[in-house]
Each structure stands twice: as C-alpha cells, then as structure tokens.
Amino acid sequence: MKRVVIIGIGFGGIRAARELAGQGLEVVLVDRNNYHLFQPLLYQVATAGLEQESIAYPIRAMSRHWTGTRFHLAEVRAVDFAACKVLTSHGEIGYDYLVVAAGSVTNFFGLDSVERHAYDLKKLADAERLRNQILTAFERAVVEPDPAKRRALMTFVIVGGGPTGVEFSGALIELVRYVLAKDYPELSVQAARVVLIEAFDRLMAAMPEQLQSYTLNKLRSMGVEVLLNARVTDAGPERVVLHDGAVIPAHTLFWSAGVKAAPLAGSLGVGLKPGGRVPVGADLSLSGHPEVFIVGDMAWLEQDGVPLPMVAPVAMQMGTYAGKAIKLREQNLPVPPFRYHDKGSMATIGKSAAVAMTHGMKLKGYPAWIAWLLLHLYYLIGFRNRVVVMLNWIWYYWFHERQVRLITDQDGTR
C-alpha cells in the first residue's frame, strides 16, 4: 500500500487528509501538536472571550474516523527527498507522496528588539500568554501610584492593520470598556489606550475603499487610536518607538504585521521566494519532485501575475487539490493545474460591526457581523466546540461579560 505523509494538520493538511482517507492509501498525519487549531479565533482567546480548548480539536478525534489514517505526534526536522523520508523528532517516516503544509510563523522583519518584547498570535499558548499579560497589566495598574506608569501599563500597541490587528484592537477596546471598566472601578478606563499602527495609509488593504474607511471610522468611534503611515522600529519592555522617533510608553506590544513560511521551508534545499516561501509548479508540486506537494502559507504560486495570499482559504483549497491530485495520479489520470477561487474575505471589528466582501458584494455593520459569526461557527471543527463558542458569544452579546478573564500563569503571581 502506498503511503502519503502529510506534514502539518492546519487548514491545508486537514483537507488533504479528508480527501485521501479511505482511498486505499496509507495516510500518516504528522504534527507537533495533537490538535488542529482554529487560528482565526485566537484573538478571542487572547481577549478573554473564549476558552482555549474551544478552538482546538484533537487530531485523533478526526483521524479515528478516517480509514487508513494514523497520527504521529512529532516535530519535522527535515525531508530527505532522495530517500523519500521525513525526519522527525521521533523517528523517520518513509513516503510515496508527501504533502508539506507546515504553515507560517510571525515575521518580525529582522526587528530583534520587537521580536523579543512583542506578543504574537500563532499558537494556542500565545493566546493564553497574551491574555495573562493584558489582565496582569490591569492588576499591576491598580496598585501603581505613579499616573504615568499606570497609563503605560494600560497602553496596548497593536502593529498591523490587517484582519488580525483590526479584530484584536476591536475586541481589546471592548474588553476594556465593557468588562474591565466594571472590574476595576478604581481605575479611570478613559486612561487606557489601544493604539493600532499601520505602515500604509489605510487599514484592511485587501478590502474595497468603502469598507476600509468604515473600518477606520468604526474603530476610532470605539476609542481605538489608529496611526496610519507609521512604523514601529524599536521596542523595550515598557515602550514602543516609532519611525519618527516618537515613543509610546506601553507595556504590551502585539505584532500582526506579517507572516513568513515556517522554518521547515528553509531546510528543503530549494531556493526560496519572498517571505521564505517555496516556489511550486502549477500542480503545487516541488520542482523535480512530482511526488511532493507544498500547500498553504508555505507555497509560492503566482496567479494572474500576483502571488496568492497567505490566508486560510488558499490553504484549504490547496489542501483539497493536493489530495485530489494524488488520487488522480494513482489512477494515471491527468492533473489539471491548481486555480484559487477567491470567495472573499471578512473581519469583525466589534459587537454588531464587521466588514465582508464576497462575490463582488460588500457588506458592513450588522449583516456582515452575522455572516462572520455563522461562517466561523461553520468552519470551526467539532460540534461541541461550536456549541461552547456560540454560548460564549451569546453570553457576551447579552451580558457584556467575558468570563474567561483568568490569569493562568503557572506560578500565580509575578
């Protein structure tokens, strides 16, 4: 029986696995975590809106229903293309076909001080860490007598005006104004600052102008300070420095200004494209290795002259395609080239406020928000997770209450 190894069970890997299960192939799933993570909702875990368990789903809970599939918990160190072997932290696995879907990591663009001090949101633990940081900052502010230091503790700088930065800014200002304001009557909540910094002259660069300005105005009306045409160049534990030398005293810096391919891309022995991405052929295969497919954020493929974006829908379509391509190959049928169908994009700004763009339609405000909620519930894996997430959302909508505001540092106090 031929063996397919899939590296990374994110949006791409999961769809490749679904295609290949029960097709007379042995499928081995490899991931360093034992769960699939629904990254688009990490920001809600970080802002105390959801429990971390509700956006993760055990891989074995899926794979046990997938005939011929098994799971291997390990970190992939390298791929030996000559010997057709994946080298992992827990042994080697030979393959006949390989799907590499290891995703991306945060790109700090060489800003070392920023990388050292900034928080990001790629892993489940990142979200818990960021939530602890936000809540701890408020606890420290309560007992801080110096008003300037208190303000710095209550200042949150977010870099990157894409969907993650926008969604996190909105969720954070709502956490502060609706929930923490009641928790900390001793603090003047007006003193808290949420500052969103974007290098270009607009937010949500991929959206039509009308939705960009809606996003900007909505965030500002909610109390977020949006700085356009601004870049962060340096950071310390208690301050953020901008390109023009301006200093924002802030204890919390969140970075969502870019991603780059997972480091595994660099160990594949091929020349990389911008963002450390791996150039692939029209069928997503690696040059000279038709049995190896690269899907998702790691893959560099140009369509109509522009590279495909590093977003979940691309990864999903690529994953499904790779699974189908392997099946076609096995049947000695021709494999048509991959083509990405852009179904649109969306982002939530706050309660009853979102922007969405699909099939030429532009939605904003309440209808976009409802569409966002339904689509995210639909794509979330696991019925129980959906119920728990929906319950939390209803709770928040009716009671303005986010109950997961727990500081879960292992050592308790700091």
Add this chain to the structure above:
Amino acid sequence: MKRVVIIGIGFGGIRAARELAGQGLEVVLVDRNNYHLFQPLLYQVATAGLEQESIAYPIRAMSRHWTGTRFHLAEVRAVDFAACKVLTSHGEIGYDYLVVAAGSVTNFFGLDSVERHAYDLKKLADAERLRNQILTAFERAVVEPDPAKRRALMTFVIVGGGPTGVEFSGALIELVRYVLAKDYPELSVQAARVVLIEAFDRLMAAMPEQLQSYTLNKLRSMGVEVLLNARVTDAGPERVVLHDGAVIPAHTLFWSAGVKAAPLAGSLGVGLKPGGRVPVGADLSLSGHPEVFIVGDMAWLEQDGVPLPMVAPVAMQMGTYAGKAIKLREQNLPVPPFRYHDKGSMATIGKSAAVAMTHGMKLKGYPAWIAWLLLHLYYLIGFRNRVVVMLNWIWYYWFHERQVRLITDQDGTR
C-alpha cells in the same frame, strides 16, 4: 471605616466575603490568583473531561457586585500581628479584622523522591500538567517498540484511597477504556494499568462499610487494580516502589494521600498542630488575637474530641461563621462558638456510579451519581460555567467523548 482583610478566596474566604459585603466595612480580598477555583472538579480537567476555564471564576466578577469590597492580587508573605498588617508580594495592607483562609497544599510526608516525581491536584496548572502527562504517555507508547517500556508508559499509579484518589482512578480508567481505546487502535488498551494504592485496609475511610465495599468492587469491575495495605516509599521517573520492595514500572504517579496547611501557617509565629494546622479558639480566633480568624484547612479545631476534617464543607461553614462573628463583634453582641454541621460526603466512581452519605442516609449507584452531579453544579460558581460543565457531562454521557484531550505544553513536542 474598619477594614477586614481576607487572605485566600477559596471555599472559606468566599463565604466570609459574602457575609461581610455591604455591611459598612471595607473588605479587601487577597489571593495569588485572580480567580476562585472549584477544586473538587480538578480531577475532571486532568482526565480531559472539562476545560480548565470552566471550573475557575474571576474574583472581580464577584467582588464588583459586593459593596465596599476590593481585590488585591498578591501572594501573602507574612502577617505582622503587632502592627495589624498583612505583608504581601505587592505591598502591605493594614487591617482591623483578619480572616486567614489560605487552604492547604499536598503533603508528601517527607518522601522527597515522591514529591519530585509525583503529580498532584491543588492548582489549576496541576490539572493541565497532569492531563498533558497522561496524553503524552499514550503518544509515546504508540511509537515505543519495547513492550515492557510501552506498558510502563501506559501504567498510572494513584496513591490515596480517599475521594480524590477514587474519583481520579475511575475517571482515568474510563478515559482509557472509552475514549483513548478508540484514539489508539494500534495500542492494546488491556495493557494499560490504573493502580490505586491505599495504606489502610479499605477505601473511603470516612464512609460506612457498605459504601466502602461498593466503591472497591465497582472500581475493580471497571478495571482499576486496587492495592490495599500498601504504601509507596520511593519513586523515579519510570517506576514506583512499594513498602515491601515491589516495583511498579510506571511513568505517571499521582499523589492524593494527604494535605497539610498552607506554608503561611508556619509564618504566623504560633505552635502548630499535626498537618501544620493552626490551633484556634471556639470562635475560630487566634489565641491572643481576637481580631484574627483562621478558617478552613488551616484551622485546627476539635469537636467532640476529634479534629475537624480538611474538607470543603468545613471551610464553607467556617467562612460564613467568621463573617458573622465579625458583624456581631461590631455590634458588640456575643459570639456563640463555632459548630460544624456534617451534612455528609460523596464521591463519584464512574458513569452512573457514586457513593453518598447524608443525614444518616446511604446512597450508591445511579441515585448517588445524580445527587453528586446536581450538588456539584449547584456549588460551582457562575451560571455560564454551570452550563459549560453540564454540556460536557451530557456530551460524555451520550457520546462517550471527552473532547478536551489536548496536549498544551508550551513547547509543543517533547
């Protein structure tokens, strides 16, 4: 306005705070965590049945409804009785009345090697750590070629036949047989061992004999190996040694054989009773310090010739009493002595199986299990938490599925 400081917001502290809120006193709650933890369900978090957030409740979510109450996140280092001051990791707090309710920690009775290698369940992080350990052991067993080593990975030794040991053993064997058996078709689940070790000749020492033997028979029928009259004397990362020299190869050792008063008791400058507990007067006050009350696991009080047990109901009643006593003092009214009213005890063994004893009634099996479920939901704080917990229980009951089987180590793989 007179100030009451309450150290520790567990079962005792929370009830003292409720009594004192809105009574014209300033109440300061001090805890090293920003949440109240429902310790009786920690074992369900450790066995992948509940998300950790569902058994914790933010203290500020309560205190914001309590007039005159504020919360101070800090660890208490010592109490200066002469100056009437609590010394914390984040400053000093003067008091007119003090309620010390810092609870207990695990008692390893001086067995250093056990303390180093055993898991226990007192803090939220303990439960997550133990869950990670159990699931990681199975992941390592899948790739372990040596049958003896594989068996040691799948062997779990639990020390202490009280409620915690019994509940954890039952929940663990059910996790293995109902859930993990489906997750790991490669492994022979019959090879997994759950070994419960009790030093005396019976489990659940505080229960009537009929319920003790029901518990023993039920656990054995579920597949738990129960060793009575046995003691653990030594432990290593891959083995547990008994008093007679017998060695059990096991990677996971869980210790629930005893508790002792929190270390704060030792810094109060008074002579301690067995278990490091602080002797208190009939009104729970510290000898020579009528303004200081010790409640819960820390307090040593004999009633009818025996010391009160270190259990949640005692702490709750003591907390309520201390709050009332302070109010009576403020009104210059006499304070009647504390008296504990034992309403019974209970423990769940497995699905549809529990033991309960209340007002002379003995319940076992399904009725006891239903009583256990309802009582735990009732005492759990926060309506949302109750809904989430109930949802998880229904899920497990109907689908034999525990979805929180996530390995959430910060570093992913080990």
